[in-house]
Amino acid sequence: MAEPLYRQIAQDLRRKIESGDLAPGARLPNEVEFGEEYDVSRNTIRDAIKWLTIRGLVETRPGQGTFVVGRIEPIVTTLSDDRDPEAGMAGGEGAAAFAEIEERLRQQKEHQRRHAGEEAESGDAVAGAWPEAKPSATIPTVEVKGAPEYVAERLRINTDDEVVVRHQQFYIGRTPWSLQTTFYPMDLIERGATDLLRARNIAEGTVKYLAGRLNLTQCGSRLRILVRAPNENEARFFCLPDDGRVSVFSLVRTGYEERAGDSPYPFRVTFTVLPADRNQFVINQGIVPDELAAPARDQ
Amino acid sequence: MAEPLYRQIAQDLRRKIESGDLAPGARLPNEVEFGEEYDVSRNTIRDAIKWLTIRGLVETRPGQGTFVVGRIEPIVTTLSDDRDPEAGMAGGEGAAAFAEIEERLRQQKEHQRRHAGEEAESGDAVAGAWPEAKPSATIPTVEVKGAPEYVAERLRINTDDEVVVRHQQFYIGRTPWSLQTTFYPMDLIERGATDLLRARNIAEGTVKYLAGRLNLTQCGSRLRILVRAPNENEARFFCLPDDGRVSVFSLVRTGYEERAGDSPYPFRVTFTVLPADRNQFVINQGIVPDELAAPARDQ
DNA sequence: GCAAATTTGTTCGTATGTATT
DNA sequence: CAATACATACGAACAAATTTG
Numbered sequence: 001m002a003e004p005l006y007r008q009i010a011q012d013l014r015r016k017i018e019s020g021d022l023a024p025g026a027r028l029p030n031e032v033e034f035g036e037e038y039d040v041s042r043n044t045i046r047d048a049i050k051w052l053t054i055r056g057l058v059e060t061r062p063g064q065g066t067f068v069v070g071r072i073e074p075i076v077t078t079l080s081d082d083r084d085p086e087a088g089m090a091g092g093e094g095a096a097a098f099a100e101i102e103e104r105l106r107q108q109k110e111h112q113r114r115h116a117g118e119e120a121e122s123g124d125a126v127a128g129a130w131p132e133a134k135p136s137a138t139i140p141t142v143e144v145k146g147a148p149e150y151v152a153e154r155l156r157i158n159t160d161d162e163v164v165v166r167h168q169q170f171y172i173g174r175t176p177w178s179l180q181t182t183f184y185p186m187d188l189i190e191r192g193a194t195d196l197l198r199a200r201n202i203a204e205g206t207v208k209y210l211a212g213r214l215n216l217t218q219c220g221s222r223l224r225i226l227v228r229a230p231n232e233n234e235a236r237f238f239c240l241p242d243d244g245r246v247s248v249f250s251l252v253r254t255g256y257e258e259r260a261g262d263s264p265y266p267f268r269v270t271f272t273v274l275p276a277d278r279n280q281f282v283i284n285q286g287i288v289p290d291e292l293a294a295p296a297r298d299q
Numbered sequence: 300m301a302e303p304l305y306r307q308i309a310q311d312l313r314r315k316i317e318s319g320d321l322a323p324g325a326r327l328p329n330e331v332e333f334g335e336e337y338d339v340s341r342n343t344i345r346d347a348i349k350w351l352t353i354r355g356l357v358e359t360r361p362g363q364g365t366f367v368v369g370r371i372e373p374i375v376t377t378l379s380d381d382r383d384p385e386a387g388m389a390g391g392e393g394a395a396a397f398a399e400i401e402e403r404l405r406q407q408k409e410h411q412r413r414h415a416g417e418e419a420e421s422g423d424a425v426a427g428a429w430p431e432a433k434p435s436a437t438i439p440t441v442e443v444k445g446a447p448e449y450v451a452e453r454l455r456i457n458t459d460d461e462v463v464v465r466h467q468q469f470y471i472g473r474t475p476w477s478l479q480t481t482f483y484p485m486d487l488i489e490r491g492a493t494d495l496l497r498a499r500n501i502a503e504g505t506v507k508y509l510a511g512r513l514n515l516t517q518c519g520s521r522l523r524i525l526v527r528a529p530n531e532n533e534a535r536f537f538c539l540p541d542d543g544r545v546s547v548f549s550l551v552r553t554g555y556e557e558r559a560g561d562s563p564y565p566f567r568v569t570f571t572v573l574p575a576d577r578n579q580f581v582i583n584q585g586i587v588p589d590e591l592a593a594p595a596r597d598q
Numbered sequence: 599g600c601a602a603a604t605t606t607g608t609t610c611g612t613a614t615g616t617a618t619t
Numbered sequence: 620c621a622a623t624a625c626a627t628a629c630g631a632a633c634a635a636a637t638t639t640g
Contacts, residue, residue: 004609044609046625055543060624060625061618062617063623064619082381150595221584221587222587223583227548228597244350249526256585263588264587271597280524283524284519285379287555298525298527303626303627304627341629341631343627359605360605360637361637362636363604363637
C-alpha cells in the first residue's frame with residue numbers, strides 16, 4: 001500500500017477540482033453513495049473529504065452535503081508607499097484604510113461589470129463576493145488595565161503599568177473584515193489626551209489628534225507581520241471554520257515619537273487581525289505604476 | 300451534548316499545555332492508556348489529538364507517541380526601511396538578505412548565552428533552534444520557457460512569450476529557509492544581459508548586474524504579500540507536515556524600470572516562498588529605533 | 599543485524615445525535 | 620413531522636514505523 005486509500009481518493013478529487021472537472025459550488029454525492037462509488041466504507045470517504053476540507057478545497061454543510069468551494073477574491077491593502085507616506089498609516093488600520101477599500105470595491109465592481117457573463121454559471125460561492133459593500137466600523141470600546149507582557153515590551157513600560165486599550169471591529173458590508181486593538185500608555189492621558197478615554201470615534205484619527213493636542217508627532221513606525229492560528233474570539237468574529245484550517249494575519253504596528261536628545265520612543269502599539277485566506281498586502285517602494293496593485297496569484 | 304466529547308478533551312489538554320502544565324517536549328500517554336484515563340474509545344482520543352495537531356499544539360510520531368511542541372523562534376526579515384532603501388532589496392530575496400540573517404543569528408546566540416539555564420530542562424524541541432547556522436544558497440537553476448499566465452500578467456507580456464526563469468533554494472544551516480523563483484523577459488537577454496542565462500550566482504546581485512550591463516535602473520518595486528497552502532514541492536522542501544496545517548508566505552516582488560516618456564515598466568518578477576510558522580516580516584517607516592526589530596508576540 | 603514490543607496509522611462496521619430541507 | 624445528510628462515538632483488526640533487547 002504505497003499510499004493510503006483515503007489519500008488516493010482525496011488526490012483523485014483534488015485533480016478533478018483543480019482541473020475544473022468539478023466546478024466551484026458543485027455538490028459531491030453523499031457519503032454513502034460516494035463510498036459505494038469508490039467501493040470503500042463511509043469512514044474512508046470521510047477521511048478523504050476531511051483531507052480536502054483542511055486544505056480548503058471543499059466544505060461540508062450538515063444536512064446539505066459537501067460542496068466544492070470557489071476561490072475567494074482577496075482584499076488588497078497597501079501597507080506602505082514611498083510616494084504617499086500617509087497611505088501607510090492606513091495600513092489596515094482604522095478608518096484611514098476606508099478610502100482605499102472603497103476605491104478598490106468601486107474598481108472591482110466595474111471589472112465585474114465589464115467581464116459579466118464570462119464566468120458563466122458558477123455557484124454562488126464565487127459570484128458577487130462583496131455585494132453592496134461599504135466599509136464600516138463599530139464604536140470603539142475603551143478600557144484601562146494593566147499592560148500585558150507583550151504590550152509592556154513594545155511600549156517600554158513595566159508589566160501591569162496601566163494602559164488605555166481601544167478596540168474596534170471593522171466590516172465590509174456585513175462581512176467582518178478586521179479586529180483592531182490599540183494600546184496607549186496612561187502617560188498620554190496625564191499629558192492631556194483625554195479623548196483617548198472616550199468611547200467614540202476620533203474623527204481625525206488618533207495620530208492627528210495627539211499631534212494637535214499634545215504636539216506629539218509620530219516620527220516613524222515599525223510594522224511586524226506574522227501569521228498564526230486564530231483564537232476563539234477571532235474564529236467566532238470572522239466565522240472561520242473551527243477545523244483550524246484558516247489562519248490569521250497579525251499586524252503589530254508600534255508608533256514612535258521623537259524625544260529631544262533621545263532615540264525614538266514608542267507611544268502606541270496597534271494589533272490588527274485579519275483572516276489570511278481573503279487578505280493580501282502591498283508595499284510600494286520608489287516609483288511604481290499609478291494604478292492600485294491588483295491581487296496576486298502564484299503557481 | 301453542548302460540546303462534543305473529543306473537543307472537551309482537546310480543550311482540557313490545550314489548557315494544560317498553555318498553562319505550562321504540560322511542558323514542550325513532554326510525551327502524552329499512548330492512545331489506549333489515554334483513552335482509559337478519560338474513559339473514552341481510542342478513536343475519540345485520536346479525534347482530540349487530531350484537533351490539537353491541526354492547531355500545532357502537539358505532534359504525533361508513528362512508533363513513538365504524541366509530543367507537546369515548543370514555540371518556534373521565528374526568523375525576522377526586514378522588507379523595507381526608509382532609512383536604508385537598499386535593505387528593502389534584501390526583502391527575503393537572494394543573498395542580499397544574508398547580512399541581516401547573520402546579524403540576527405549572532406544576536407540570538409548572544410541572547411541565548413546571556414539567558415543560559417533560564418529555560419531549564421525544556422525538551423530538545425525548543426533548545427538551540429538554529430545551532431551553528433550559516434545562511435547558504437544553492438547554485439541557481441536556469442530555464443527558458445513560455446510565461447505562465449500569472450507571470451505574463453505581471454511583466455505585461457503575452458502568455459507563452461519566452462522568459463528566463465532563475466530558481467534558488469536557501470538554507471539556514473541545514474534547515475530549508477526559502478524557495479525563490481525570478482522571471483525575466485527574454486527582451487533583457489537580447490539587450491545584452493547574457494549572464495542571466497548562466498547557471499551560476501551573480502555575485503553583485505542581478506539588479507546591480509542589470510544596472511551595470513544595460514544601464515537599467517530599478518526605479519521602484521511593488522511587493523505583494525499573501526498566504527496560502529503549500530504545494531507538494533514546497534511541503535517536501537520545507538518538511539511541512541502533510542496535514543496541511545502550516546501555510547506559506549508568498550512574496551511577489553515586481554521590479555520596475557523607468558522608461559522615457561512612459562510610466563514605470565516591469566522588468567522582473569520574483570516569487571519567494573517561506574513557511575508561515577517560522578517567519579515574520581518587518582517594515583520600518585520614518586525614524587525608528589536603531590536595533591533590529593525583535594520578533595513580535597501577540598495575545 | 600534481527601526479532602519482539604510499543605505506538606501510531608488505516609480501514610472496516612455499526613449505532614446514535616444533530617442540522618437542514 | 621419525515622426524510623436526508625453530515626457529526627460523533629464506540630469497537631475491532633491489521634499495517635507501518637520506531638525503539639528496545
